[in-house]
Structure formats: C-alpha cells, structure tokens
Amino acid sequence: MLADKVQQQITRLTLVTGGQQDDKEILKQRAKHEFSKFHQYKQGLEVRQLNMHIKHRNMADQIQLLTLGKDTIKPTKIILLVGATGTGKTTLINAMVNFIYGVEFSDDFRLILIDDKNAPNRSQAESQTDLITAYAFYNLPGMPFDYNYVLIDTPGFGDTRGIQRDQEMINQLKNFLKQGYGIDQVDCVGFVTAASASRLTQTQRYVYDGLSSMFGKDIKDYIYIMATFADAKPPPVLAALKEALVNYAGYYKFNNSALLASNISIGNDSDSDDEDTTHICKLFWEMGCRSLTKFFKLLGNLSCQSNSNQGSV
Template sequence: MGWEVLKGTKDQKRQYGITSYLESSTYEQIIAKSTLISSGSPAVYQLETKEKKFGTLTRKTVGKKNLNKTNRTILLVGETGTGKSTLINGLVNNTMGVKFEDNIWFEIVEREERDQTVSQTSDVIVYEIFGYEDETLPYSLTIIDTPGYGNTEGIEKDVIISQRLFDLFRSVDGVHEINAVGLVLKGSDNRVGDQLKYVFDSVMSLFGKDMEKNIVALITHSDGGSPKNALKALEAANIKCAKDEKNQPVYFLFNNKQNEERTEEDELPLVSSWKTTEAGIKRFTDLLKESKPQKLVTTVEVMNTRVRLTACIQNLQERIQLIELKQRVIQQTEQALKKHEEEMKKNEGFTVEVEEIYKEKEIIDGGMWGLFFYKGAVTCNVCEENCHDLGCTMAWSPDHCEVIKDGFCTSCTNKCPASNHVKERWKYVTKTRKDQKTKQDMKKKYEENKSENEKKKSLMGDHQTEMEQLTTEKIKLLDESYQHVVNLEQIAMNVNSLSTYVHLDFLIEKMKERRDTEKVEKLEEMRSRVDKKTRSAWKNMYCKITSAGKAFKDAVTGVQHQTAE
C-alpha cells in the first residue's frame, strides 16, 4: 500500500479518524458505541464493554454469546512493560477483522489499566469477544489477563494471583476450560525475571501435568527474526512449555506498533510491524483452532487437593510448633523447680514463676466480596485449631470449605465433623503468659483421671511422661507433613510453588534433628529445583503473608530466652 492515498479530502478525513471506507463499513455501528481516544492515523477507539464483577474478578464482554458457536480461551502471564495489553488489543482487532488499510484501532484494555504505576493490582480480568465468529476466526475468544509483575510492590501481591485464578476456575460463573497458556516475553529479553518465574511457577502449580503441551511463548516487540535471547531465557529458567520438532519452545511473534501514529516516513516499518503481528496471530489462532482444551474440572480437583494438603501442612506445622513450645515450657518449669527445691520443701505455699500456654482469637483481614466470595478462616471449636487459614475465600460456611471432605475435617487433630467448625474473621494464635504457681498447683494438672499408684508419681516423672508423649506425637505429625508434601509433588505439574516450598526448610530441619537421612535427601532434592534468587523471593513473600503469626513466634522466642537463662 502506498502513502499517495493520503491526499486531499481523504487525508483530511484521516486526520479526524474517519475514512470513506469506514463510512460505508460495518465499523460504523461499533464506532457509534465506542469512545474516541485519539483522532488521526489510525483513529483509536475505546470499545464499549458490558462489565460484571464477581468478587475480586472482573469480566468485560463485547457482543453477545452464541451457544451454537465454539469458543477458545487463553490465559496470559507476563511482566509489566512486556506489551501484554497491546497484545490483547491486537487479538481483539484481529477477531473483529480489522486490517491495516482500515486505518482504525480498537482497544478493549482501558488506558488506566495499562498504566504501569497502577497495574500492580491483584485483579484478574476476563475479556470476552463474541459476535465476530467467521470474520477471521471460526470461534469467539476469551482472554484471561493476569496482572503485570515487576514493580517494587508487585512481590507483595503476586501470591494472591493463583488464588484469584482458583476462584475463577471453580466459580459457577467462571471459566471451565483453557486452550492455551501464553507466557508473554519481549523479544529482547535475555532472562526470565525472578518475580515472573515465581508467578509463572505459582500459576502453573495450579494445573495438572497435562497442561504443559498447551503452554506457549508469546514474543512481543519482535523485529520478525528468531527470538534467540527469549528462547534461551526460557530454557535457562527451566520453564515447562510445549516443544516443537527441534525441541525448542513453541513461540509466536508479535510487534507492538499497530496503534502508533502513521506518517510517510514510517510507512515501511509500520507495514512490516503489522505484518509481523498479523502472521503471529494467524499462526497462534490456527493453533487454538486445533488445540484440545484442558478441562478445568480436573484442574479444580487438583487445586482442591492442593488447598487441602497445604492447609493440612500448615495446621501440622502449627501443632508441631505448639509441641515444641510445650516441651520448652516443661524444661523451664523443671529448671525453676530444681532452683527452688529447698524453699518448696520448707514451704508448701512457696510459688515459682512459670510460663502458661494459652490460645486466643485474633482478628484477621477478611469479609465479603460481591455475591460469591467470603474471606475468613475455618477453625475447629473442639481442637481449637486453624483448619484453613490462608486463602479460604469461596466457602460461605465450613461445610463447603476444601478441607472438609465427606462431612469431616481433613486438617484438625481429631478430624472433627463440619458442625464443630466455624468460618469467621478470626484465627487461633498461641501465646504464653507468666503465672505464679505452687508445686501442688502444678501437680493438680496431672492428677485427674489417674489411678492411686499413678498419683504417687513425682512431678518430675509426670513431666518426663508428657515429654515422651509429645515427642511421639511430634514424630507422627512430621511424617504426616512429609507425606502431604510428597503427594503435592505427585499431583501438580509444578511443585515448586510458594505453598509447597515454604514448608520444605521447616521439614528438612526437623528431619535432620531426627537423623532421617532418606527423607532429608528427598526434601533437599525438591528444594534444589528452585534457584537461589527465586527461593529468596519466596521466603520474603512468606514472611509477609505469615506476619500474622508473629505473636506465636514471639511466644516461642520468649520461652527460649527464659529457658536459656
């Protein structure tokens, strides 16, 4: 196409975003319902969408769904600044049949959503494009856009993304199958950033192992040549994705200049850029046409199992820490008894200061989101334990929580029925307080339900018996935690997610104390799959999301100091 067409009245019309072609085209109806963002060449319009929010999720729809037409769904993951928004807009324009010579550009992603300073949101947006089947594609298109990552505050919000997708996939009004997962990278990228790898690993850990063949690289800002840097970056980061006959990642090239102002000087590069993107979209949409969708029923089952196992691991870890706290309190009490042994013999009313363990309810962040979501903690009134603390958003009552299976809890000590549980905006925290007790007061603790012979046992003997029982219980809980981690590895495509990784250091340390070499080797092998920088990022993330447990750690630390003294 030559630029000699930009003459006279046509040139003037182009300046205002209007062409004689458009005046007689079907775009008139679309333009009438759209908002002009900028006139010129091309004219840029913001599409009118029907917006619906459910919880923290947003759905934006163009057109009306035809149940007789097929649909293809894409999930996009990428860092801020990779051109993900322009790629989405490009897919939408292609679906609508927009050509370069039309001199028009439509946008579905709103400008404020593209602003890097505000794009660090935890919202997941679902874009739906209906009514253009058979324009260029034989199907309608659904695009799931996850937030951009990479800004300084992004690491604080990334952990929420997999939970948002989980909510989307299992919601009645959500998405139930995916045809492709697109990892968006710049053509010039020579490495996969730590945060992007963390987020990608977290998102991929939601899926079963069958999803790998549906994961592709979408290379933006491409000059049309082979993206050698980006492909090497994917390989170096050990990103699981579909491979071609050369065992290289399957990729598609896109340029991001479709909506740039067109001048005579930029004619050739802009035409070339458009053709690069057009070819990339053609190859990508052809793949979508032939791809078999991954049904998310299986994914939801995997995710439910992951949530259940992860909640169990968290619960077990809290119980193990409680056992260790009890053991330290016993040691501290014995030291106090030995120190004041003579005084207590002479005076039965003599008191010593001891640590007393107790639990209290602590308010957590939560509440209702829209009509479908309720964030809170599921706790057991009988065991006084947190059964599902982090990430319980879908269940309105304990009966519907993932940790409840066949009417009983899979997490708490006694595996109590759902009726013994509540879901509220609080959780149990373990604390200690100082108390003055006589030897007789301490003895009473062990007197109940004892035979006469047992009652003759010394207080020290009681302590020794309790220590042995606690040690046995701790071994049992550690073995149970280990098995849950192994099960997580077996069911998920990518075990290297935050929800699994954060427990590895804890388990490795405890298994080393037991000198269980076999389990230590297995856990360390799992941990070794994560590079140091990503490991550091995950640790930082876990510290932030578990800050609510600080009181418990303070209690343990306080007893440690007193025991040492």
C-alpha cells in the same frame, strides 16, 4: 442515528460488491460505529474503546466477566494471558481485538479494550490491571475463525509491591477459575515476555511454577510464549527459557508499537524518515497478523486444559 450510519455502510458495501455483502467489512464497520465509542485521536488515528457489557463482577475478589455481542452456540476458545509488568500484555490484548474485528493497518481507526495510560497516578513499575477480567467476544460473520473468543487478562506480576502481591494474584486467579462464570475450560496460556530478555527473572519462574501447580505437569503442552517487542530475528528469550528448563508448546512474535502508529504516509511518494517509520510499522503489523493467524488457527484445534487441582475451569 447510529443504526442509520451502520445501515448506510452496509448498503454501500452491498453496492460495491455487486449485491454480495462483505462480512469482514461489515463486521469492521459495526465494530467502529456500533460496538465502540470515541476515546481519543492519536497519530492521526481515531482510537475507539469497545462497549463491553458487565455480565459478572465481584469487587471483593477483584474479578469480572465482560461480554460483547449475543451468546452463540459456537464453540468457545479461552486464552489465559499472563506476564510481568511492562512486557506489553495490555497492548497485545488490544492487538488481538483489532485482529478479531478485522481492523487493517491502512484503516483510519483502532479499537482498544484497555487504555494502558489510564492510571496516571500509578508508577509505571506497578501493574495497571488489578482486576482479573475475562473478555468474551461472541462469534459474528466475518470473524477470522468460527468460534467465540475469550481473553482472560490478569494483573501484571513483578511490580514494586513485591512477591506478596504476586502470591495474592495467584490466589486471585484460583478464585476466578472457581466462580462458575460459564468459563469451564482454558484452552491455552499465553505467557507474555519481552523477546529480548536474556534470562528468566525470579518473577517469571514464580509465575510459571504457579501455573504448573494449578494446571498440572501437562501445562507445557498448553503454554505458548508471546514474545513482544520482537524483530525479524529469533527471540533471545527462547535461549533464556531453555537455560531455565522452562518447557512450552510454541512461540509467536509481536511488535505492537505498530498498533497506534501513524499510517498516513502509506501510498505517498516520500523519502522522509516518516515514510520509513511508517513502512517499518506496517511490517511489524503484518508480522503480528501472521502470528495471530497461526495462533488462533492452532487454538481452534486444541482441546481444553482443565484446572486439575481446582476442578473445572
């Protein structure tokens, strides 16, 4: 039945395009009907959770590798994402997934990997991700760039469990990079931080120094600032990073409040506050898409960064 629904969508698209199948639209429909399951309705949107396959899991070391699709001979690009608790890393990862599968603001559904509300008994000041997880998305026609995507999600640093927990997570990351999961490189590190941060916290400095010790002094050429909760202005956090003598290769702006925001007033004639809110969210969505397009395009041209102190990643 599910296969029939997907095939009906493909047939419809073929008719609409005069026999030329639209790879991007087909990919999006497969993501909705074949690769995901219903999770909840929110703001008039159908939120669907991707059906990831557990390829490797080691609960003792709290590490795992999840995949979607069939492995390909395409190049693989691997992004390590790190950030303090509360910086919006989980939502950024979900935004990346929607970008990879071509979901647009006007669509009636959104994809998620992680439900950032899945820990109701945990304080918001505690990390909601204790496992280090690599999510591998194997290349399919219609994806924005011609490679396999791997997003490595790490626990949030700086929660209420203190510096000892942060040290454990650094060690956890080192263990992950020695597992031989077929992840033998890291192409870049996404350092997630709030755009409005006026100074670098002790935790952020600790994380940056920890990455430098793992990857060597050249980490500055592979680390990119992912400035979340951003607006149209240059992120104040850039001045904070400069003051703290933290070097990085570039930065990108995101405001992922748009990810699960209602889009139902788009196209309606209205002067209501809801219409204004929807318009602003659409602008934030477009800003995020521009940033992700630039980021993933750049990623395609980067050579990998070896974990010089640990052997191959």
